[in-house]
Amino acid sequence: MKILVTGGAGFIGTHLVRELLKRGHEVVVVDNFTLGKEENVNCFRDNSNYKFYNLDIAKGNEFWEALKEKKFDIVYHLAANSDIQKGSKNPSVDYNDTFMTTVNTLELMRRIGCKKLFFSSTSAVYGEKQELLSENIGDLKPISYYGGAKLASESFIQSYSFMNDFSTVIFRFPNVIGPNLTHGVIYDFIRKLQNNPNELEILGNGTQTKPYIYVFDLIDAIVKFTLDIDMLQGVEIYNAGVESATSVTTIADIVCEELGYKDVKYHYTGGNVGWKGDVPKFQYDLTKIHNVGWTASKTSDEAVRETVRYIKEHLNESSYNGWW
Amino acid sequence: MKILVTGGAGFIGTHLVRELLKRGHEVVVVDNFTLGKEENVNCFRDNSNYKFYNLDIAKGNEFWEALKEKKFDIVYHLAANSDIQKGSKNPSVDYNDTFMTTVNTLELMRRIGCKKLFFSSTSAVYGEKQELLSENIGDLKPISYYGGAKLASESFIQSYSFMNDFSTVIFRFPNVIGPNLTHGVIYDFIRKLQNNPNELEILGNGTQTKPYIYVFDLIDAIVKFTLDIDMLQGVEIYNAGVESATSVTTIADIVCEELGYKDVKYHYTGGNVGWKGDVPKFQYDLTKIHNVGWTASKTSDEAVRETVRYIKEHLNESSYNGWW
Numbered sequence: 001m002k003i004l005v006t007g008g009a010g011f012i013g014t015h016l017v018r019e020l021l022k023r024g025h026e027v028v029v030v031d032n033f034t035l036g037k038e039e040n041v042n043c044f045r046d047n048s049n050y051k052f053y054n055l056d057i058a059k060g061n062e063f064w065e066a067l068k069e070k071k072f073d074i075v076y077h078l079a080a081n082s083d084i085q086k087g088s089k090n091p092s093v094d095y096n097d098t099f100m101t102t103v104n105t106l107e108l109m110r111r112i113g114c115k116k117l118f119f120s121s122t123s124a125v126y127g128e129k130q131e132l133l134s135e136n137i138g139d140l141k142p143i144s145y146y147g148g149a150k151l152a153s154e155s156f157i158q159s160y161s162f163m164n165d166f167s168t169v170i171f172r173f174p175n176v177i178g179p180n181l182t183h184g185v186i187y188d189f190i191r192k193l194q195n196n197p198n199e200l201e202i203l204g205n206g207t208q209t210k211p212y213i214y215v216f217d218l219i220d221a222i223v224k225f226t227l228d229i230d231m232l233q234g235v236e237i238y239n240a241g242v243e244s245a246t247s248v249t250t251i252a253d254i255v256c257e258e259l260g261y262k263d264v265k266y267h268y269t270g271g272n273v274g275w276k277g278d279v280p281k282f283q284y285d286l287t288k289i290h291n292v293g294w295t296a297s298k299t300s301d302e303a304v305r306e307t308v309r310y311i312k313e314h315l316n317e318s319s320y321n322g323w324w
Numbered sequence: 325m326k327i328l329v330t331g332g333a334g335f336i337g338t339h340l341v342r343e344l345l346k347r348g349h350e351v352v353v354v355d356n357f358t359l360g361k362e363e364n365v366n367c368f369r370d371n372s373n374y375k376f377y378n379l380d381i382a383k384g385n386e387f388w389e390a391l392k393e394k395k396f397d398i399v400y401h402l403a404a405n406s407d408i409q410k411g412s413k414n415p416s417v418d419y420n421d422t423f424m425t426t427v428n429t430l431e432l433m434r435r436i437g438c439k440k441l442f443f444s445s446t447s448a449v450y451g452e453k454q455e456l457l458s459e460n461i462g463d464l465k466p467i468s469y470y471g472g473a474k475l476a477s478e479s480f481i482q483s484y485s486f487m488n489d490f491s492t493v494i495f496r497f498p499n500v501i502g503p504n505l506t507h508g509v510i511y512d513f514i515r516k517l518q519n520n521p522n523e524l525e526i527l528g529n530g531t532q533t534k535p536y537i538y539v540f541d542l543i544d545a546i547v548k549f550t551l552d553i554d555m556l557q558g559v560e561i562y563n564a565g566v567e568s569a570t571s572v573t574t575i576a577d578i579v580c581e582e583l584g585y586k587d588v589k590y591h592y593t594g595g596n597v598g599w600k601g602d603v604p605k606f607q608y609d610l611t612k613i614h615n616v617g618w619t620a621s622k623t624s625d626e627a628v629r630e631t632v633r634y635i636k637e638h639l640n641e642s643s644y645n646g647w648w
Contacts, residue, residue: 088487091434095427103419110415127482138462141482141559148483152476158451158465159472163412163601235465277487 001227002026004072004114006057006105007079009036011180012120015219016076021047023227028070030063032056034097035082035182058100064108074116074226077105083183084124084146088277094149102153106160117157117168118226121237123210123282125151125172134285135172135237144277158235167231171222171240174284177307178215185248185274186307189255199265200256203274206249206266209281211242214303217296224294238292239284244300248274251304258308325551326350328396328438330381330429331403333360335504336444339543340400345371347551352394354387356380358421359406359506382424388432398440398550401429407507408448408470412601418473426477430484441481441492442550445561447534447606449475449496458609459496459561468601482559491555495546495564498608501631502539509572509598510631513579523589524580527598530573530590533605535566538627541620548618562616563608568624572598575628582632 003020007013008029013036020027021044029041030053044050057063057079081087081097102119109117124147125140126133142148154170161168177186192200221240225231249266256264273280286295298306327344331337332353337360344351345368353365354377368374381387381403405411405421426443433441448471449464450457466472478494485492501510516524545564549555573590580588597604610619622630 091431091484091487107415125479127486136463138464139460139561140462140479141486142479143483143486145483145487148479151479151482155449155464155466155472155475155479158475159467159469159601160415162451162465162467163415163469277483 001073002071004028004030004067004070004075006030006075006077006101007036009033009038009041010078011035011082011182012176012215012218013078014040014180015215016078016222017041017044017050019219019223021049025049027051028053028072030055030057031079040180057104058096060104060107063104064111067108068112070112072112072114074118075105075109075114076118076222076226077102078120080120081146084144084277085275087146088144088275091145094145098146098149099152103156106156109166110160110164115164115166116226116231117161117166118222119153119157119168119170121154121170121172122147122150123172123174123284124279125154126282128279129282132283132285133239135239135288143279146277161235165233167233168235169225169231170235170237172237173218174211174213174241176215176218177212177303179310181307185251186255186304189252190259190311193255193259193261193264197261197264199267200252201267201269202248202252203269204248204271204280205268206252207247207272207280208274208278209245209247211245211284212300212303213240213242213296214298214306217242217298221289221294225292229292238289239286240289241284241286242296242298242300242303243286245283246300246304250301254301254304255308258305259312325397326395328352328354328391328394328399330354330399330401330425331360333357333362333365334402335359335406335506336500336539336542337402338364338504339539340402340546341365341368343543343547345373349373351375352377352391352396354379354381355403364504381428382420384428384431387428388435391432392436394436396436396438398442399429399433399438400442400546400550401426402444404444404474405470408468408601409599411470412468412599415469418469422470422473423476427480430480433490434484434488439488439490440550440555441485441490442546443477443481443492443494445478445494445496446471446474447496447498447608448603449478450606452603453606456607456609457563459563459612467603470601485559489557491557492559493549493555494559494561496561497542498535498537498565500539500542501536501627503634505631509575510579510628513576514583514635517579517583517585517588521585521588523591524576525591525593526572526576527593528572528595528604529592530576531571531596531604532598532602533569533571535569535608536624536627537564537566537620538622538630541622545613545618549616553616562613563610564613565608565610566620566622566624566627567610569607570624570628574625578625578628579632582629583636
């Protein structure tokens with residue numbers, strides 16, 4: 001199959017591209033290296049099934065012009081700002097990188113007649129809800145520009161899919177971690193501990209508790225729901241997550257344990273959120289995705305530990321270019 | 325109060341501006357006469373509390389620059405494409421006129437520090453649902469670019485409202501009719517009957533049945549919920565509608581009856597929708613808005629009849645400039 005992966009040089013995109021190439025597909029990647037990294041995709045360069053475009057998808061005309069002759073069987077649209085905290089300081093970040101990239105991808109599909117779409121949405125579309133999050137609960141009130149831009153993207157996807165007979169799968173991702181991660185709490189803790197091994201500043205009160213999925217579990221689900229299972233016309237939304245969840249303090253504990261930092265004094269900044277727009281706690285209802293026959297192989301705590309171990313193994317490699 | 329009305333030269337906007345000026349407020353109108361008409365607002369020109377800007381809000385920089393020194397107590401954001409059928413042929417219509425106008429209005433509010441917003445949303449955000457539409461049902465799948473753009477607008481409004489402490493009221497309008505209407509089924513029927521008084525082509529099978537609200541009932545509700553009742557921080561969404569509904573065939577009957585066309589042969593194009601993206605039937609759950617103490621004064625059928633009568637009275641006026 002001929003496949004377009006937007007954001008294919010990013011954290012999740014790279015792992016997806018590797019899997020798609022492994023399966024023998026032709027893969028076109030579009031990325032502008034905002035969060036994606038050239039080093040992530042260098043390894044694919046010699047594969048004749050791989051082609052790369054350095055383009056900002058938010059600039060529609062350039063993007064449409066470059067790909068107007070292409071025939072894609074399916075588009076995986078992963079390009080987005082994924083740093084919620086960064087976007088909270090300036091709404092144009094998520095407007096451009098999260099929302100405009102989506103509208104322009106939909107418009108490309110309409111123009112070139114591509115009918116299959118995978119979209120990476122997020123738990124942030126739900127906002128701050130007390131109940132278990134099931135896909136069809138209503139009254140969604142995203143509290144970050146990122147969540148608003150993703151929910152707005154879902155809205156445009158609904159109307160484009162109906163008007164143009166797309167078959168669309170939307171995954172609402174929880175926190176995703178693993179090799180090549182570019183930012184987030186694990187990243188912050190390790191950097192802070194490298195600077196000061198005795199004390200660790202933790203944003204909020206440490207009780208913020210979210211599910212963390214290991215990136216290879218997520219790739220497994222994406223490929224299963226878009227290639228192994230027939231995609232049906234219309235839009236299907238799935239919470240793609242793990243049943244368990246990990247608190248910020250537990251993450252700190254795992255980081256200290258795995259990296260050998262002892263007697264670290266935790267200093268909490270206080271309050272129940274890390275920053276304005278942060279959703280402190282959530283848990284998915286996973287009935288829908290489990291019913292199709294997919295379950296994550298690792299718990300949230302295991303995903304955190306595995307990620308920390310991966311970093312530890314690569315910390316002293318002179319060629320290590322994943323994280324910092 | 326100092327008030328901004330976007331789309332203030334449009335069908336609903338004009339009536340709102342008149343009411344706000346009558347109450348003694350200072351009103352700034354921004355409109356680019358895409359659907360709005362200069363004749364609609366000419367009557368306000370001599371009012372020293374009224375100021376008009378001819379601007380396309382979808383062009384953010386021009387809009388922000390023109391109003392950057394203004395202090396508004398509240399913004400009524402009505403600017404939008406309201407012709408769903410027109411937008412179904414080209415997604416850029418609703419992208420620009422319905423969605424971009426909203427994002428740019430939110431960004432203006434953030435920049436100048438305005439904290440109160442009224443937004444005109446639509447029943448089209450619900451898509452095609454079988455159940456009674458209550459504000460908090462989930463799994464919304466808009467089937468028109470217009471509905472997608474309005475739901476995406478609501479998503480951005482949620483995140484902007486949270487991040488910037490706005491007090492926001494969203495009304496989801498049903499079909500709105502009355503003096504100054506610019507398009508829609510009543511308009512089409514009268515034009516067709518003027519061309520051929522013996523036969524009337526009806527899109528679909530005539531059973532499409534929707535609630536029609538009289539524009540003055542809607543203005544009454546808008547003013548009540550934004551000026552007479554204190555707006556609370558956060559976003560409140562209301563279905564602003566009437567309990568009853570009118571079928572397309574009934575509209576044809578009322579038009580023929582009121583305009584004196586007899587023995588008209590109806591020719592149905594068939595199918596249960598007028599065009600792709602049309603929602604053939606819906607009915608609102610109005611519990612929430614009724615509980616605050618507001619109910620429409622006219623039924624849907626009465627609103628249709630009143631609108632047809634208004635047109636009849638003005639059909640032979642040489643100065644009539646409302647409709648065509």
